[in-house]
Amino acid sequence: MTHADWHLELDFSKKTIKGTGLYTLQHQGAPEVIFDVRHLQITGVKLVGQEQEAEYHLTEEEPFLGQGLHIALREDTRQVEIRFVTTPQSAALQWLEPGQTAGKTHPFLFTQSQAILARTWLPCQDSPSVRFTYTARVQVPAHLLPLMSADNPQEKGATGEYFFQMEQPIPSYLLSLAVGDLAFAPLGQRCGVYAEPATLEAAAYEFADTEKMLEAAEDLYGPYRWGRYDLLVLPPSFPFGGMENPKLTFCTPTIIAGDRSLTSLVAHELAHSWSGNLVTNATWNDFWMNEGFTVYFERRIMEALYGPAYAEMLHTLGYQDLQLTLEELRDKPQDTCLHLNLAGRDPDEGLTEIAYEKGNAFLRHLEKLVGRDRFDLFVNRYFSQFRFQSMDTAGFEQFLEKELINGDDTLRQQINAAGWIHAPGLPAGQLPPKAVLFEKVAQELEKWQHGTAAQDLATHGWSTHEWLYFLTNLPQGLTQAQLEELDQAFGFTASGNAEVQAEWLRHAILHRYEAAYPALEAFLVRVGRRKFLLPLYKALLQTPQGTAQAQAIYQKARPNYHAVATSTLDALLNR
Ligand code: BES
Ligand code: ZN
Numbered sequence: 001m002t003h004a005d006w007h008l009e010l011d012f013s014k015k016t017i018k019g020t021g022l023y024t025l026q027h028q029g030a031p032e033v034i035f036d037v038r039h040l041q042i043t044g045v046k047l048v049g050q051e052q053e054a055e056y057h058l059t060e061e062e063p064f065l066g067q068g069l070h071i072a073l074r075e076d077t078r079q080v081e082i083r084f085v086t087t088p089q090s091a092a093l094q095w096l097e098p099g100q101t102a103g104k105t106h107p108f109l110f111t112q113s114q115a116i117l118a119r120t121w122l123p124c125q126d127s128p129s130v131r132f133t134y135t136a137r138v139q140v141p142a143h144l145l146p147l148m149s150a151d152n153p154q155e156k157g158a159t160g161e162y163f164f165q166m167e168q169p170i171p172s173y174l175l176s177l178a179v180g181d182l183a184f185a186p187l188g189q190r191c192g193v194y195a196e197p198a199t200l201e202a203a204a205y206e207f208a209d210t211e212k213m214l215e216a217a218e219d220l221y222g223p224y225r226w227g228r229y230d231l232l233v234l235p236p237s238f239p240f241g242g243m244e245n246p247k248l249t250f251c252t253p254t255i256i257a258g259d260r261s262l263t264s265l266v267a268h269e270l271a272h273s274w275s276g277n278l279v280t281n282a283t284w285n286d287f288w289m290n291e292g293f294t295v296y297f298e299r300r301i302m303e304a305l306y307g308p309a310y311a312e313m314l315h316t317l318g319y320q321d322l323q324l325t326l327e328e329l330r331d332k333p334q335d336t337c338l339h340l341n342l343a344g345r346d347p348d349e350g351l352t353e354i355a356y357e358k359g360n361a362f363l364r365h366l367e368k369l370v371g372r373d374r375f376d377l378f379v380n381r382y383f384s385q386f387r388f389q390s391m392d393t394a395g396f397e398q399f400l401e402k403e404l405i406n407g408d409d410t411l412r413q414q415i416n417a418a419g420w421i422h423a424p425g426l427p428a429g430q431l432p433p434k435a436v437l438f439e440k441v442a443q444e445l446e447k448w449q450h451g452t453a454a455q456d457l458a459t460h461g462w463s464t465h466e467w468l469y470f471l472t473n474l475p476q477g478l479t480q481a482q483l484e485e486l487d488q489a490f491g492f493t494a495s496g497n498a499e500v501q502a503e504w505l506r507h508a509i510l511h512r513y514e515a516a517y518p519a520l521e522a523f524l525v526r527v528g529r530r531k532f533l534l535p536l537y538k539a540l541l542q543t544p545q546g547t548a549q550a551q552a553i554y555q556k557a558r559p560n561y562h563a564v565a566t567s568t569l570d571a572l573l574n575r
Contacts, residue, residue: 006136012107015095017086036119036126038066039089048079064346091563092117102198108180115347118172129282129390131169145182149245154184176245195233203233206256216304237528239562244272254498261464271297274383282392284347288338292359313465315433322357333424339393362420438469454489471503483513493519502532509539525557530565
C-alpha cells in the first residue's frame with residue numbers, strides 16, 4: 001500500500017469506530033494483497049472498478065499478530081476498499097468515560113498503535129518498513145474535536161466532520177487518533193499544545209520552550225520535515241510518557257509538574273521526528289535504532305537549551321536505570337543485546353530500557369572516540385541520506401563502516417560495534433556518566449545517614465533531578481522513623497511531581513510506610529502510565545501482605561488502564 005483514504009465514524013455510545021478504507025496499491029501482477037487485522041471485524045471488500053464484492057479470506061488468528069486479510073487481485077487493480085468495525089478487544093483504543101477526563105463532562109477516545117496495535121483499529125500493512133501517505137474524513141459528535149498524526153484543526157467546527165491529510169509517508173505504528181473536548185494554545189510559530197480546557201493553561205506554561213527545542217534540534221541534525229509540531233496532553237490513563245505521533249506528540253499529563261522540570265520528554269518525542277519517524281527501524285528487532293538515537297538526541301537538545309550540567313544529570317539517571325535493567329535481565333542476557341530477536345514474541349514485551357540507555361551509551365561512545373564535530377556530521381548524513389526510509393541494524397553497521405570507520409583499523413577496534421550490538425551487557429571499560437550536580441546530593445545523603453537531621457540538609461534550590469538522585473540512592477532498610485522524618489521535611493507523599501512521588505511511593509511500599517498508602521492507592525487508580533505502574537506493583541508483590549493490597553488496588557484501578565498496561569499487569573498479577 002502506498003496511500004490510504006479512510007472514512008471513520010465514531011460512536012461513543014457503542015464505543016466503536018466504523019470505517020471504510022480506500023487503499024492504493026503498487027504491484028506488478030500480484031495475485032493477492034495481504035493486510036494485518038486483529039480483533040477487527042471485516043464487513044466487506046471491493047476491488048475499485050468492480051461492481052460486485054471481492055473475494056477475500058482471513059487466516060487463523062495468531063497470538064499477538066492477529067489475522068492476515070487476503071484479498072485476491074486482478075492485474076489491473078490499483079485500489080481496494082475495505083469496510084470494518086472495531087471491537088471491544090481492539091487493543092489500540094481506550095474509550096474513556098467523562099469521569100476519567102480532566103473536565104468530567106465529555107467522553108474521550110485515544111489510540112496507541114506502537115508497536116503492532118494499528119491493526120486492531122484499522123486494516124493496514126502493519127510493519128515499520130511499509131510507508132504510506134494518508135487522508136481521512138472523521139465524523140465525531142459535534143461537541144468534540146478529533147486530532148490525528150496529520151494536519152490538524154485548531155478549533156471545533158459545527159458539523160463534527162473533519163478532514164485530515166498526512167503528506168509525508170509514514171509507517172502504520174505512527175497512525176493515531178484522539179477525540180475529546182480539546183482546545184488549542186499556540187506556543188510559537190510552528191508549535192502549539194492541545195489539551196482539555198481545564199489543563200490547557202498549565203500545559204502551555206509547562207511546554208513554553210517547545211519551539212526553542214525545535215530550533216535547537218534543527219541546528220543539530222537538519223531541517224524539521226513535518227510542517228507543524230504540536231503536543232496533545234491526554235488524560236492520565238495514557239499508558240506511556242509520550243508517543244511520537246508525527247506532527248502531534250501524545251503525552252501524559254504527569255509531566256506537567258508546574259516547574260517545567262520534566263520536559264526532556266518533549267525533547268525526546270520531538271527528536272523522534274528524525275530518529276524513528278524520518279529514519280525508521282525496519283523491524284522491531286532494530287528498536288534500539290529508534291530509541292537509542294532518540295535518547296542521545298533528546299539530551300543534545302536539553303544540553304543546547306539548559307547546558308551540559310543539566311544533560312549530564314539526565315545521562316546519570318539514565319545510566320542508573322540501565323544498571324537496574326541489566327540486573328533484572330540477568331537471566332535473559334540475549335535481551336540485553338542492542339539487536340534483538342523477537343521471533344514468536346510480542347514485540348511489546350521485548351522492548352526494554354536496553355534500547356534506550358545502552359543505545360545511547362553506544363552513541364556516546366562513538367561521539368567520544370571521533371569527537372563531536374565528526375560524529376554530528378555522521379549523524380546528519382545518516383538522517384539526510386535515509387530520510388523517509390527504514391533502516392535495519394546491518395544497514396547501520398555498513399553505514400558506520402563506510403562513513404565513520406572508513407578503513408581505520410584502530411578506530412574499528414576501539415568502536416567494537418559487534419560487542420555493543422550483538423553481545424549482552426555493556427562492553428568492559430566504560431566510564432559511567434557522573435553528573436557534577438549530584439555530588440552535593442550524595443554528600444547530603446551521606447550526612448543524613450550519619451545523623452544530620454533531614455530538615456538541616458542543604459537541599460535548597462534542588463531541581464527534580466537532584467531529588468530523583470536523592471530518592472533513587474536512599475539506602476535499603478530504613479526505619480519508619482526515618483521515612484517519617486524525610487516525609488515531614490520534604491513532603492514526598494504529597495509531591496506534585498509524579499516522578500518524585502512515584503519513586504517515593506516505591507520506597508514507602510518496600511518499607512511498609514503506611515502513612516503513604518492512601519496516596520499510593522490514589523496514584524495507582526488515577527495514573528495509567530506503565531513506567532510508574534510496573535515498579536509499584538512489583539514492589540507490592542514482594543510480600544504476601546503487599547500482594548493482597550496489589551490485588552485489591554488493581555481490582556479498582558484496572559478499568560482506568562489502557563490495554564497495553566493491563567496486558568502486562570494481568571500477567572504480573574495472574575489475572
Ligand atoms: N515510542 C516510545 C513509546 C513506545 C515504545 C510505545 C514502544 C510503544 C512501544 C516513546 O518515544 C517513548 O520512548 N516514551 C517514553 C518516554 C521517554 C522520555 C523515554 C515513555 O513513554 O516513558
Ligand atoms: Zn522514544
